[in-house]
Amino acid sequence: MxxxxxxxxxxxxxxxxxxxxxxxxxxxxxxxxxxxxxxxxxxxxxxxxxxxxxxxxxxxxxxxxxxxxxxxxxxxxxxxxxxxxxxxxxxxxxxxxxxxxxxxxDIDSATxxxxxxxxxxxxxxxxxxxxxxxxxxxxxxxxxxxxxxxxxxxxxxxxxxxxxxxxxxxxxxxxxxxxxxxxxxxxxxxxxxxxxxxxxxxxxxxxxxxxxxxxxxxxxxxxxxxxxxxxxxxxxxxxxxxxxxQRIEQYIERRREIAQMYNTLLADTSLTLPAETGNGRHVYYLYVVRHPNRDKILTQLREKGIFLNISYPTPIHLMEAYKHLGGSVNSLPNTENAAREIFSLPMFPSLTDDEVMRVASALKEVL
Ligand SMILES: Cc1ncc(COP(=O)(O)O)c(C=O)c1O
Known part of the structure; x- marks a missing residue:
């Protein structure tokens, strides 16, 4: 394996x-x-x-x-x-x-x-x-x-x-x-x-x-x-x-537990960690962090066998298919800035604590 x-x-x-x-x-x-x-x-x-x-x-x-x-x-x-x-x-x-x-x-730049x-x-x-x-x-x-x-x-x-x-x-x-x-x-x-x-x-x-x-x-x-x-x-x-x-609450609980582990392990890094709105329960479909050197970080983690994802690298108003809607660069600054810097860490209920720790220490190493 x-x-x-x-x-x-x-x-x-x-x-x-x-x-x-x-x-x-x-x-x-x-x-x-x-x-x-x-x-x-x-x-x-x-x-x-x-x-x-x-x-x-x-x-x-x-x-x-x-x-x-x-x-x-x-x-x-x-x-x-x-x-x-x-x-x-x-x-x-x-x-x-x-x-x-x-x-x-546009979006809120924190959430x-x-x-x-x-x-x-x-x-x-x-x-x-x-x-x-x-x-x-x-x-x-x-x-x-x-x-x-x-x-x-x-x-x-x-x-x-x-x-x-x-x-x-x-x-x-x-x-x-x-x-x-x-x-x-x-x-x-x-x-x-x-x-x-x-x-x-x-x-x-x-x-x-x-x-x-x-x-x-x-x-x-x-x-x-x-x-x-x-x-x-x-x-x-x-x-x-x-x-x-029947298991959805267990899935959510585990996702929130993983998020909490990332929050603790990555607290003292230069990453911007996810911000909760404070209005209710975040179920952490994705754990999205932010860093100006995003692309370099992703490449270096890939070399360590850790494959991260970007949701989403291109805002929709700038995609070829939707140019006819009249979107232009700088029209949605928070959206466009986030798209340059955000990335998601591994997140699914059967991810193990060891894997979470491996991701966090690999991130700390490259940061
Ligand atoms: C925010 C959002 N809206 C809509 C969809 C569309 O769902 P589906 O892929 O089932 O068509 C997805 C999932 O892909 C999504 O993430």
Whole structure:
């Protein structure tokens, strides 16, 4: 076995949980129902209840969860949706797939989250929605966002892909907007063994609409009420996610423990360590640090068998695909400065204490 340490891996967790996972898979194969069966239904209820929301609608991935959420609130071509450029590409591609135009606001330079004080000046007569992204594992200041949204009659769609189980003033990520969207991509805090996603809402009409949108616009087979998509969560992933949901608090506890170890071991270095907002529980989907010599540090650690990651090296407004949106260099200074300096340390529940210590001492050596 190689001694390399990577930012993420699932094989150790699979070895630990194999019995439960294979039992879940086998039960689906034996059930006679491979699509939209009992597991999807149960997981929708269980995950919605974990988040404190009335309805959960499983879907195929987090990107489509955002697109369908935008369709469900009636976003149309020409509408504008405010979000951040410091996020995963899918937040933005989902807005474009829904026909709308993403409008970017800058982030807070300490937490890397949407700076709520920048939102109001980005609102135009065409603005219809705000997508705050609970990035790296902690929540955006939702009271401020919801206050702005209600004054300007905008929809809010939380992007919770990186924040399963994170809280804000006692509420779970995903419970603080008209619709929230999440991903169960394997690396996530609650990760599937393949793709998966979910939308959450407290509104029964939106729930019914999202169920149609993910299923060809139909409520029953062979009859569409409106134009829809095929965006279903499949039974195998739902069954696996049900078993993993039972362990989510353990996963989060271990992530927070690892973060605490890094905080202690790296306290006296020139790295800028993650800043918690103080508004709730950070679940440390990623442990993101910052240093002006980032690229050199990454190269030197790679030579020691430690592979770090950058989330994200290029802000979306500067990517080739999104230049037509009119983004320019220096338009979002906090976002662009962070992209030059941030990087993530290995973080997943089955990372051992020894590995955390190896990462920390290797970092100290090269610093
Ligand atoms: C912030 C954010 N939004 C959306 C997504 C999209 O999720 P998926 O990869 O399941 O489409 C991801 C994950 O990749 C993400 O990190």
């Amino acid at each position: 190689s001694n390399d340490i990577r930012v993420w891996g699932y094989l150790r967790e699979y070895a630990q949980e194999k019995e439960d996972i294979m039992r879940a898979v086998e039960s689906v194969f034996q059930s006679g129902m491979l699509i939209l069966g009992e597991n999807v239904k149960a997981f929708e209820q269980e995950y919605a209840s974990y988040c404190g929301v009335n309805y959960g609608i499983g879907c195929d991935n987090g990107t489509n969860a955002i697109t369908l959420a935008l369709h469900a609130v009636g976003i149309k071509p020409g509408d504008e949706v405010i979000t951040v450029s410091n996020t995963a590409i899918p937040t933005v591609s989902a807005i474009i797939s829904a026909g709308a135009k993403p409008v970017f606001v 890397y989250l949407m700076d709520e004080s920048k939102v109001e000046s980005a609102i135009t007569p065409r603005t219809r929605a705000i997508i705050p992204v609970h990035l790296f594992g902690q929540c955006v200041n939702m009271n401020a966002i919801n206050d702005i949204a209600s004054r300007h009659k905008l929809f809010v769609i939380e992007d919770c892909a990186q924040a399963h189980g994170a809280t804000y003033k006692g509420e779970k990520a995903g419970a603080m907007s008209h619709i929230s969207a999440t991903s169960f991509y394997p690396t996530k805090v609650l990760g599937a063994y393949g793709d998966g996603g979910m939308m959450l809402t407290n509104n029964s009409e939106i729930d019914a609409k999202l169920r149609r949108l993910r299923f060809y616009g139909a409520e029953q087979t062979y009859y569409a009420i409106e134009h829809g998509y095929n965006s279903r969560l499949d039974e195998v992933q739902a069954a696996i996610l049900r078993t993993k949901l």
